[in-house]
Amino acid sequence: MKTDDSLDSPIAAICREKGMKLTGQRRTIAHVLSESDDHPDVEELYRRATAVDPRISIATVYRTVRLFEEQGILRRRDFGGGRARYETTDHGDHFHLIDVDSGTVMEFDDEELKALLAGIGARMGYEVATTRLELYGRRKKKKGR
Amino acid sequence: MKTDDSLDSPIAAICREKGMKLTGQRRTIAHVLSESDDHPDVEELYRRATAVDPRISIATVYRTVRLFEEQGILRRRDFGGGRARYETTDHGDHFHLIDVDSGTVMEFDDEELKALLAGIGARMGYEVATTRLELYGRRKKKKGR
């Protein structure tokens, strides 16, 4: 496949560093991911990638997303609805708040919360390795009743 | 189907109260659920139900579990692994801690945590409707190093 330097991206750079073979498809998918700051599912990534280069199959998107997750470049999330969603790992650990009306996913972090969760785990005799925390809610009216 | 009174159970009573048709299969599944205090998936419920009465198909277990969820008798959980798991709603709201080595699911509750989560949601302008919180961890060594 022809190389298109305009598709270079931070994630493509990471792939090169890690010694992964940088195919045209991977370059495109890396580019799409680097430009995404939301939580797309595979279908959506496929849409965005084929908009850049139609010579990409959905199977390759599935494979690449799995590869990137194994390499620590992506994190897989499950917000219900039966499809996995992905986010880049470059912006640290955080939790999610999902607007149940619009489906919008927001991120948040809270040190007190993290400490509390670790403490609860410890009290139960466990070392907490992973936390899955999602708040599902609806926007509050600003004022009045 | 022949009625077997030994299969009456608290959940069967709820079904009757709600005016649901109490078939033999439902009676058996209700009985199995009333005796379960863990978080079985459909496959496991099917195993337990057919042990009591082999004239139950997996399709009926899926249907019944969905019906019971709609009726507020069961709560569906997803602890990963691709299969839904179920718990009765009769012991209130709580969170889960999963032992990643054994797969054991433990329940816990914490008022401070609930308050903190509600506060975080409110600060972001949201009324939190549902919280999904799971801690995945491994048992700590008791003492020493």
Add this chain to the structure above:
DNA sequence: TAGTATATGAGAACGATTATCAGTTGCAAG
């Protein structure tokens, strides 16, 4: 520039769940 290990595309396969449909059953009314 060739050689080789690895990646890709297209579609089959898979696993959990839901839908379909012909035959059965709970239960209410007579």
Add this chain to the structure above:
DNA sequence: CTTGCAACTGATAATCGTTCTCATATACTA
């Protein structure tokens, strides 16, 4: 205690997201 019918059930096909298969193509090394 029968009858009638809406609701339920079993068997199996269909669905949906995801992974696998395999023949072909390609990145990267020498």
